[in-house]
Amino acid sequence: MSYPTSAFAAGLPWAGGAVLLVLAVTFVVARIAGKHSVIDTAWGLLFVAVAVATFVHSDGYGCTPRRWLLLVLPLLWGLRLAWHIGRRTVGKPEDPRYEKLLAKAKGNPDLYALRNVYLLQGVLAFLIAAPIHVGAYEAGPLGVVGWLGVAVWLLGVAFEAIGDAQLQRFRDDPANKGRIMDVGLWRYTRHPNYFGDACVWWGIFLVTASDWPGVLTIPAPILMTLLLTKGSGARILEAHMAGRPGWAEYAARTSGFFPLPPKRP
Incomplete structure (x- = not known):
């Protein structure tokens, strides 16, 4: 058709x-x-x-x-x-x-x-x-690619929601005032919410890319990822955080976007 x-x-x-x-x-x-x-x-x-x-x-x-x-x-x-x-x-x-x-x-x-x-x-x-x-x-039909997109979307929503909840609990604790959030998902990536956001839109893209002409919409998730990493997302936030005590050490050992094991000192 x-x-x-x-x-x-x-x-x-x-x-x-x-x-x-x-x-x-x-x-x-x-x-x-x-x-x-x-x-x-x-x-x-x-x-x-x-x-x-x-x-x-x-x-x-x-x-x-x-x-x-x-x-x-x-x-x-x-x-x-x-x-x-x-x-x-x-x-x-x-x-x-x-x-x-x-x-x-x-x-x-x-x-x-x-x-x-x-x-x-x-x-x-x-x-x-x-x-x-x-x-x-x-x-x-959706096919394997479409259902893979649903799985990627679920991963993204989980990362985003869990990361946001962990950060909120950290901020709500007065003992953490002035400290850098480096536990939970934030131990593996400096921006679990942005990484999750990107996964959400790559997942939605895969749902569409399972049939023609959906694959032509690939600039959309690329644009979202660039906004999150190079645009108004991580870049601006990190510029704001750069002067805080402990940030340089945290940034040196923690991945900037993709979740990875922390680097050893």
Whole structure:
């Protein structure tokens, strides 16, 4: 069966509209809360919106198990991430990253944030969600590659959720104030949550890559991985942590991304 290109193309505006709706609501909430770091909570919700809109529009097309997976996998990941970030940041002031960014604004800082934060993240989410856009209309069976993708997604969610929970418990203990988190999953990688995030999107890609033309969406997980390692993820966080006592020793013995046994002194 040939790929329904017309239906796929017709579904893209629906997915884009869903992203814009989430961004608009987030911007209003941010204005009310007085901080633009609210967009961090909405990051996962952007993918939830794409998954729901694409699932609805692709009704009558594609492989049913794949369609459901491309709805459920982003939905569970996005809602968990939004809940975690929202719970962690509620009641706190503006994130220093956004304060530094908005200090560059010439003119209205809200419009500057809308253009350079909200719309930028919306475009990135829309591009990274390419496996969802494409895979929902693929008619071929999942096969081994598709189920391997589910396994990789499960690994990613586990790493991300466990790493976040371990870090939160560490921070909640007053005895750890000023210390570097180096236990649990954080003993094997400096960023278990980012590694898990990357696995989630490589897993979703594999679900789509099990049929043609899903393999062509490989730039999406590559882009997500680059964002996590070289973009706004690990690079900025490590620059922020570099001055803390014990960080240099921790970084020297601990893998930067892929989980590996700690290096001996």
